[in-house]
Amino acid sequence: MPELRKDPVVGRWVIIAKERAKRPHDFIVPEEKTKGGFCPLCPGHEYTTPPEVLAYGRPPEAPPNSPGWTVRVVPNKFPALRIEGELWKEGEGLYDKMNGIGAHEVIIETPNHHETLSTMPVDRIVQVFWAYRDRMVDLSRDPRFRYVIIFKNHGRAAGASLEHAHSQLIALPVIPLRITQELQGSKMYYDYKERCIFCDIVRQELKDGSRVVCENHEFVAICAFAPRQPFEMWIIPKKHHSDFRSIDESQFQALAEIFSEVLKRLDAAIPRCPYNFVLHTAPLREPYLEHYHWHFELLPKLTQIAGFEWGTGFYITPTSPEDAAHFLREIKLSEGGQ
Amino acid sequence: MPELRKDPVVGRWVIIAKERAKRPHDFIVPEEKTKGGFCPLCPGHEYTTPPEVLAYGRPPEAPPNSPGWTVRVVPNKFPALRIEGELWKEGEGLYDKMNGIGAHEVIIETPNHHETLSTMPVDRIVQVFWAYRDRMVDLSRDPRFRYVIIFKNHGRAAGASLEHAHSQLIALPVIPLRITQELQGSKMYYDYKERCIFCDIVRQELKDGSRVVCENHEFVAICAFAPRQPFEMWIIPKKHHSDFRSIDESQFQALAEIFSEVLKRLDAAIPRCPYNFVLHTAPLREPYLEHYHWHFELLPKLTQIAGFEWGTGFYITPTSPEDAAHFLREIKLSEGGQ
Known part of the structure; x- marks a missing residue:
């Protein structure tokens, strides 16, 4: 069983995934995964994954775990956390730990091995976001989470171990420190200003324009004012809501459109750019929050995290967000891209 | 001039190092630095670095910036921050920024290009730590910092851009968030227990033993209870003090000895392991603190920081610290190593 442990000084949790246990020699040569070869996420190989928990696109009469799907969600074969069991917490002297209860799922974004979010049609990206929402709603029912x-980890340098386009979901028994800090920071701002800080960011960025990459009627994509990586982008809904699960039909469409455009621009600016993106949303049990605002953060993986970053939590970026936004806006996209 | 910017939500500072400005195509192919070739840190090439700010080992009559040194400290040729100028802070709408005033120096640990902290004699490691202290004391006099x-970034995967063994120093006009969190966390513990949390960690770890890698009369090296990377180690002085600058002669010797042993063990367990280490010490202007305790944190660079880590501040580690400490203890070191 994996274990969750808390750093006693700063309160950061980590997962010790003992089942993936590594001995020193396992780390010696970081092997490049050969391209091509057998892909467990491709249609026809459904038997190689744990049984699916969701699939779209198959006719109703087709059996589960058969080809014909457009989006498919399966439990991770090598999960960082385990779904079975009661949650226990205990101390070990001054230290705190709990067992690694949680869900770890893989959202297979396309049946086509050579397609990515930047090349697939917008209506299929809509389905990927629906899958995010549906899985989140389903997992909310489990009182342990x-x-x-x-x-999403895209590209080997960004931590992807499989080439086939996929995102991941982890349901946790605790609220991550990073989210707690975001909630606290936006609450402090709200207490002082009586406005949502993200709503203010959207207003200021649209007025200023220098960090705006693109926008549509529901969303704006900006290069973050204080980025951790060059070309870091935030995709923020213009309409205030703290919870991604509140998203409606027309927002799904607009979200898929802006994601498609952002990724096409990034791909054109930096071919095969490795990146991570993360959905930031309120904790499952929170009611509607005036001070918090769901959004996506997209981080290209272009610079190293080294001693300075580990020690300080500071980041050094060689490209200003104004320059990055300028480069991304200048990209000429072919039909359907804009 | 570089710029410091603060994330408005979580309060994290970043450095926009515009002079290192990168356009998108600069990121396309992460080039491997060729080994060998011209090394600007080697003796005889002193003219290629900015003029030194400290050097040990040369006879008193020898001119500065000439060979004959054992440790040499120079300003970074491509600094993330600039030493000249007044500090200004200003807003940009809801955002906060300041100019990038600071010092960025390189501590060249040895004149021998092929030597590392794990292979060099202990008495020369002592000099490296003296250089840390002397530079810190000197920079403390600047009221802007x-x-x-x-x-230290060791190995390309850990962010080192030069092969020749060196560490770095950055003097900052703000206290980094990571240090503030550590100070707050240890203060909370102190307020509740009236004891230093690091002193308690030292006592508990020595009694338990399962995470102890090695110890001497002044220091203990443990595998961290909640590690961010496999084989993460903390090197903690047994005697309480909040400020590294307080270190005395016999502690210097013991610190060099335990570092030498820890790095030899890591090198033997995981050959050519890339790693970062960071000195954690109280802010320059703080008096002696009962609740804080200086120490080093050493992080091998063995797993990727990916979407989950960016989004949550959680880390997933496949090796438990008890297993890691066991592997490291079992290493048989040759003469002089223990």
């Missing part, structure tokens, strides 16, 4: 984090 | 962070 307090947060569901949805993220 | 509030924190000096000292760190």
Whole structure:
């Protein structure tokens, strides 16, 4: 069983995934995964994954775990956390730990091995976001979970171990420190200003324009004012809501459109750019929050996290967000891209 | 001039190092630095670095910036921050920024290009730590600086851009968020227990033993209870003090000895392991603190920071610290190593 442990000084949780146990020699040569070869996420190979928990696109009479799907969600074969069991918490002297209860799922974004979010049609990206929402709603019913984090690792340098386009979801029994800090920071701002800080960011960025990459009627994509990586972008809904699960039909469409455009621009600016994106949303048990505002953060993986970053929580970026936004806006997209 | 910017939600500072400005195509192919070739840190090439700010080992009559040194400290040729100028802070709508005033120095640990901290004699490691202290004391005199962070990036995967063994120092006009969190966390513990949390960690770890890698009369090296990377180690002085600058002669010797042993063990367990280490110490202007305790944190760079880590501040580690400490203890070191 994996274990969750808390750093006693700063309160950061970590997962010790003992089942993936590594001995020193396992780390010696970081092997490049060969491209091509057998892909467990491709249609026809459904038997190689754990049984699916969701699939779209198949005719109703087709059996589960058969081809014909457009989006498919399966439990991770090598989960960081385990779904079975009661949650226990205990101390070990001054230290705190709990067992690694949680869900770890893989959202297979397309049946086509060579397609990515930047090349697939917008109506299929809509389905990926629907899958995020549906899984989040389903997992909310489990009283053991307090947060569901949805993220994507694209490219080996960004931590992807499989080439086939996929995102991941982890349901956690605790609220992550990073989210707690975001909630606290936006609450402090709200207490002082009686306005949502993200709503203010949207207003200021649209007025200023220098960090705006693109926008549509529901969303704006900006290069973050204080980025951790060059070309870091935030995709923020113009309409205030703290919870991604509140998203409606027309927002799904607009979200897929802006994601498609942002990723096409990034791909054109930096071919094969490795990146991570993460959905930031309120904890599962929170009611509607005036001070918090769901959004996506997209981080290209272009610089190293080294001693300075580990030690300080500071980041050094060689590209200003104004320059990055300028480069991304200047990209000429072919038909359907804008 | 570089710029410091603050994330308005979580309060994290970043440095926009515009002079290192990168356009999108600069990121396309992460080039491997060729080994060998011209090294600007080697003796005889002193003219290629900015003029030194400190050097040990040369006879008193020898001119500065000439060979014959054992440790040499020079300003970074491509600094993330600039030493000249007044500090200004200003707003940009709801955002906060300041100019990038600071010092960025390189501590060249050895004149020998092929030597590392794990292979060099202990008495020369002592000199490296003396250089850390002397530079920190000197920079403390500049009223613009509030924190000096000292760190090392070893190996390309850990962010080192030069092969020749060196550490770095950055003097900052603000206290980094990571240090503030550590100060707050240890203060909370102190307020509740009236004891230093690091002193309690030292006592508990020595009694338990399962995470202890090695110890001497002044220091203990443990695998961290909640590690961010496999084999993460903390090197903690047994005697309480909040400020590294308080270190005395016999502690210097013991610190060099335990570092040498820890790095030899890591090198033997995971050959050519890339790693970062960071000195954690109280801010420059703080008096002696009962609740804080200086120490080093050493992080091998063995797993990727990906979407989950960016989004949550959680880390997933496949090796438990008890297993890691066991592997490291089992290593048989040759003469002089223990």
